[in-house]
Amino acid sequence: MHLAAESHVDRSIDGPAAFIQTNIVGTYSLLEVARHYWKGLQKCT
Numbered sequence: 001m002h003l004a005a006e007s008h009v010d011r012s013i014d015g016p017a018a019f020i021q022t023n024i025v026g027t028y029s030l031l032e033v034a035r036h037y038w039k040g041l042q043k044c045t
Contacts, residue, residue: 012019
């Protein structure tokens, strides 16, 4: 769950770059961190 994501359509119209940064790039960053953590767990077993 990405709590920092923008949810208002008005914000995406007024500032699309900020909307993309928080929603798309932010979500991608969270997924990458989770993936790296998960891969690290597999090496420990």
